[in-house]
Every structure is written in structure tokens, then in C-alpha cells.
Amino acid sequence: MLNRRNTLMLMSAAAITPKTAFAAEAREITWDDLLPPGLPYSEIIGEGETNEANDTWNPIYDANAIKLNEDLNGTYIKMPGFIIPFDVSAEGVTNFMLVPYVGACLHTPPPPANQLVMVNATEPWPGDKLWDPVWVTGTMRTQLQSTKLGQTGYSVSADDMEVYVW
Numbered sequence: 001m002l003n004r005r006n007t008l009m010l011m012s013a014a015a016i017t018p019k020t021a022f023a024a025e026a027r028e029i030t031w032d033d034l035l036p037p038g039l040p041y042s043e044i045i046g047e048g049e050t051n052e053a054n055d056t057w058n059p060i061y062d063a064n065a066i067k068l069n070e071d072l073n074g075t076y077i078k079m080p081g082f083i084i085p086f087d088v089s090a091e092g093v094t095n096f097m098l099v100p101y102v103g104a105c106l107h108t109p110p111p112p113a114n115q116l117v118m119v120n121a122t123e124p125w126p127g128d129k130l131w132d133p134v135w136v137t138g139t140m141r142t143q144l145q146s147t148k149l150g151q152t153g154y155s156v157s158a159d160d161m162e163v164y165v166w
Contacts, residue, residue, distance in 0.1 A: 024076045025076075026076050026077055026078035026137045027075055027076065027077050027078070028077070028078045028079070029072070029077050029078070029079045030079065030080075031079075031081075031100045031115060033069060033072065033079075034068070034069055034072070034114050034115060034117075034153070034154060035067070035069060035114060036067050036068065036069050036070070036114075037069070037071070039064060039067055043064050044061065044062075044064045044065050044067075044112050044114065044115070045059060045061070045112070047059075047060045048060055056109075058109050059109055059112075061112045061113075064112075065112030065113055065114060066112070066113045066114060066144060066151070066153060067114060068113075068114055068142040068144075068153045068154065069114075069142070070142055072140050072142060072154070073140070073141055073142040074139065074140070074141065075139070075140050076137075076138070076139055076140075077137070077138070077139075077140045077156070078135055078136070078137040079098070079117075079135070079136055079156075080133055080134065080135055080136075080164040081098035081099055081100060081117065081133070081134065081136065081164075082098070082099050082100070082101065082102050082104070082131075082133055082134070083096045083097075083098065083099075083125065083130050083134060084096055084097040084098075084099055084104065084105050084149060085130060086147075088127050088130070089124070089127075090127075091124040092124030092125045092126045092127050093121075093124060093125050093127065093130065094120060094121045094122075094123075094124050094125070095118075095119070095120055095121075096118075096119050096121075096125075097116055097117065097118060097119070097147065097149060097150075097152060098116070098117040098118075098119050098134075098136055098156070099111065099115075099116060099117075100115055102131070104116075105149040105150050110149060110150025110151075111150070112153075113144060113150070113151040113152055113153035114153040114154075115153075116150055116151070116152040116153060116154070117136075117140075117152060117153075117154040117155065117156055118143075118145055118147070118152045118154070118155040118156070119136055119138075119155070119156045119158050120155070120156075120157055120158065121136075121138075121158040121159075121161055122157075122158065122159050123161070125161055129163065132163050132164070133163070133164035134161050134162065134163060134164050135160075135161065135162045135163075135164050136156055136158045136160075136161055137158060137159065137160040137161070138156045138157045138158035138159050138160070139156065139157050140154055140155070140156050141154065141155045141156075141157075142154060143155045
């Protein structure tokens with residue numbers, strides 16, 4: 001039976017316990033998990049147009065490119081990727097696009113929306129580590145957004161980031 005003294009002791013212990021002790025375990029996901037169940041990756045690319053003069057290929061995505069995995073909405077996740085920054089300050093970058101491979105959106109046409117993630121980090125990621133692969137941990141939302149670099153299908157409020165090491 002809890003008396004007043006025991007109750008106060010429990011409340012005091014909870015107040016000084018590190019918040020990580022109460023943190024939810026992040027679900028580790030891959031880029032394939034961003035596709036709705038049953039939709040193979042081969043069905044999101046679609047056709048494309050080749051510009052031989054400029055040696056480029058521009059994909060033409062169909063409706064499968066904006067189909068999202070709604071099971072991930074509100075899920076606390078951890079996923080790897082590469083950073084495409086929107087703004088870099090002296091402290092680093094807090095708003096960026098997470099992409100599945102180096103140079104996505106910059107040197108090639110952007111991947112489909114269901115393979116791009118908008119990230120808003122609570123702590124800036126250092127500007128000298130922008131080319132490093134990263135783990136991003138936070139709450140994911142399914143949300144189509146248009147940016148100057150491409151349409152994204154997901155967003156993450158990141159509360160933790162670290163260098164990805166395989």
C-alpha cells in the first residue's frame with residue numbers, strides 16, 4: 001500500500017530519472033518500408049524520357065509514386081539516408097531532405113515522393129558532415145509536400161541524429 005511518504009519518493013525518483021529511460025524504442029526502417037505493403041519498387045519508377053543531346057533521363061512517375069505507407073504515420077522511427085540541405089548556417093543544418101543515395105535531387109532527377117523525407121531536426125547537424133550518411137530518429141508523418149528540389153511524401157521531426165556506420 002502506498003502511503004504519502006512512498007508516493008513522494010516515487011514522484012521524486014521519476015523527476016530525476018533521465019528522459020531516455022522513458023523514451024520509446026525507435027522502429028528501424030529502410031527505404032523499402034516507405035512503400036505501401038504490396039507495392040514493389042519496380043512499379044514506382046514508370047517510364048521516362050531520354051534527352052540524348054544533354055545525356056539525361058527524366059522519369060515520368062505514375063500514381064504509384066505518391067502512394068505512401070500510412071502505417072508509418074505517427075510512428076517513432078530510425079532510418080538511414082543522406083542529407084540535401086535547404087539552409088546551412090554557422091551552426092549547421094536543421095531543415096533538409098533525407099534521400100536514399102548521395103546526390104539524389106542534385107545531379108539527377110529526384111526520386112519519387114514516396115522515397116523522399118523532409119526532416120526538421122531539433123539540433124543542427126554540423127555543416128562539415130553533410131556528405132556523411134546519417135541515422136535520423138524521430139516521429140514520421142505521411143505528408144505530401146512540394147519543394148524546389150522535388151515532391152516529398154514523408155516528414156520527420158528528428159530528435160536525434162548520428163553518423164550511419166555500416
